[in-house]
Amino acid sequence: MTAETETKPVEQQVQDTPKALETKEDVKKEEMVAKDAEEKTDDKAEKEDKEKKEEKVEKPKKEVVPPKPTVHKADYQNDVVYLYQFMRTPVIPSVSPHCLKVETWLRLAGLKYENVDHKQKYKSKKGQLPFVELNGEEIADSAFIIKQLGDKFNVDLDAALSPEQRLTAHSTVSMIENHFAWIIKSIVTATPETMLDAYKLDLKRYLGVVLPGAILSIMYKRKHRMMAKKVRAHGIGVHKPEEIEEFGQQDLRVLSDLLGEKEFFFGEQPSTMDVVAFAHLAQLVYMDPEVSVSLRNWLNENTPNLKTFCDRLKERAFPDWEEMLANLDLNSHLPKPPPEEEKKEEDKPEEKKEEAKQEVEEKEKDTKEEAPAPEEDNKKTEEKEKEK
Numbered sequence: 211m212t213a214e215t216e217t218k219p220v221e222q223q224v225q226d227t228p229k230a231l232e233t234k235e236d237v238k239k240e241e242m243v244a245k246d247a248e249e250k251t252d253d254k255a256e257k258e259d260k261e262k263k264e265e266k267v268e269k270p271k272k273e274v275v276p277p278k279p280t281v282h283k284a285d286y287q288n289d290v291v292y293l294y295q296f297m298r299t300p301v302i303p304s305v306s307p308h309c310l311k312v313e314t315w316l317r318l319a320g321l322k323y324e325n326v327d328h329k330q331k332y333k334s335k336k337g338q339l340p341f342v343e344l345n346g347e348e349i350a351d352s353a354f355i356i357k358q359l360g361d362k363f364n365v366d367l368d369a370a371l372s373p374e375q376r377l378t379a380h381s382t383v384s385m386i387e388n389h390f391a392w393i394i395k396s397i398v399t400a401t402p403e404t405m406l407d408a409y410k411l412d413l414k415r416y417l418g419v420v421l422p423g424a425i426l427s428i429m430y431k432r433k434h435r436m437m438a439k440k441v442r443a444h445g446i447g448v449h450k451p452e453e454i455e456e457f458g459q460q461d462l463r464v465l466s467d468l469l470g471e472k473e474f475f476f477g478e479q480p481s482t483m484d485v486v487a488f489a490h491l492a493q494l495v496y497m498d499p500e501v502s503v504s505l506r507n508w509l510n511e512n513t514p515n516l517k518t519f520c521d522r523l524k525e526r527a528f529p530d531w532e533e534m535l536a537n538l539d540l541n542s543h544l545p546k547p548p549p550e551e552e553k554k555e556e557d558k559p560e561e562k563k564e565e566a567k568q569e570v571e572e573k574e575k576d577t578k579e580e581a582p583a584p585e586e587d588n589k590k591t592e593e594k595e596k597e598k
Contacts, residue, residue: 281343282332288345291316291323291359294332295340297418298538300410302496303528307391308352309340311489315356317527317543318480319365325540330418356482367482375476379483382468382475385461386490392446393458394493397505399438400451402431408497415538458505459512465491466513473522480523488523495520 283292293316295309304310316323323342326332334341334350341350344362349355360366368376398405405411413426417433441447446454465487474480475487494506495517509516524531534542 281346281348282328283326283343286343286346289322289363290344291321292343293323293325293340294328294334294342295325297330297415298535298540299412299416300535300538301498302409302492303531303534305409305411305416305493306339307394307489307493308338310492311485312340312342312352312355314489314523314527315367315482315485316359318367318485319359319363321359321363321365324544327540330416367480367485370479371476371481378468379476379481382465383483383486385464386486389446390458390461391490392441392444393454393461393505394490395437396441396446396454397458397503399434399441402434404501404503406430408501408503410498455505455508459508462505462509462513462516466516469515469519471515474519480526484519484523488520488527491516491520492524 281292282294286292293313295313296304296306299305302310303313313323313325333339334348336350338350340352340355341348342355342359343349344359349358368379371379406413413423413430414420417426417429419426419429421429438447446457449457469475474484476483491509494503494509497503497506528534530542533539
């Protein structure tokens with residue numbers, strides 16, 4: 211026997227015995243049975259998963275509840291601008307230049323809008339008026355309203371302006387809204403009783419509450435005292451009344467010189483600057499002429515082109531001005547039923563009465579014709595007696 215045979219591993223020798231081979235086959239069989247069982251288990255689990263998925267698909271999905279609208283006008287129409295502002299007065303559409311600015315721009319832009327009669331109850335999330343709602347979203351602040359609506363509807367009143375004109379417009383608008391507007395506020399707050407007459411304010415409508423006159427008067431004066439604090443905080447309010455009026459005259463002179471003899475500030479078509487100037491000048495120009503306001507009187511005497519400018523823009527943007535102020539109608543611009551149709555509807559009851567009256571008269575007439583006259587009856591009776 212060689213050395214290799216003698217040194218053969220014991221393990222190899224064991225494997226070569228018949229008993230070892232038999233054990234190996236048993237192990238293989240057990241492994242095969244275990245594998246088959248495992249495969250069956252996997253198939254069963256896979257089948258169950260598949261059935262569960264099918265059940266999930268078959269179950270009807272829960273309807274997704276749309277989020278509640280965050281606007282006041284829940285039944286809005288798409289692409290209709292809903293404007294929230296102050297109430298009308300008999301002399302001006304709004305005592306807020308910012309509200310008048312937005313409504314004037316909407317009219318010149320030709321956008322479909324509707325004033326919401328909110329009885330002075332609502333303010334924007336910023337605590338201001340005006341604000342608008344469009345397609346379920348709120349837009350506040352007059353400058354942002356005009357910017358966002360212009361982008362949305364592709365409207366730009368300044369499209370024809372040159373770069374230099376745009377710079378002039380920007381600086382002038384800043385002067386009007388950050389200086390001249392506060393001069394008007396200072397005049398209004400300094401003489402609340404005069405302004406009550408100048409704008410012919412109905413305090414119930416202006417304050418949005420129904421209370422006795424004495425209480426309304428207190429609320430009105432309190433509102434003006436709060437505004438006076440803001441005017442003082444701005445800086446204008448620290449000056450004497452004559453100094454404030456001088457500031458106002460300077461601003462009016464600048465606007466008058468810039469306008470000159472032109473129809474509008476940059477030519478024949480109104481721009482955003484014209485809208486802003488009109489909205490603020492109108493607060494002064496259209497005060498009741500019977501009430502004396504010194505700065506308004508100065509404007510009429512020294513800058514009459516500003517008055518004619520306001521009249522010109524008023525005619526273009528508000529052809530319904532007189533009707534709107536006479537009826538205090540928030541939506542005089544919206545289509546109304548033709549007057550003839552309304553008249554016909556009103557006349558219908560009277561027409562029915564007339565027809566009924568005619569029928570009665572005709573019946574009475576027929577009855578008279580059918581009934582014989584008394585004289586004729588007597589004659590016939592006498593003739594019969596003679597014949598007898």
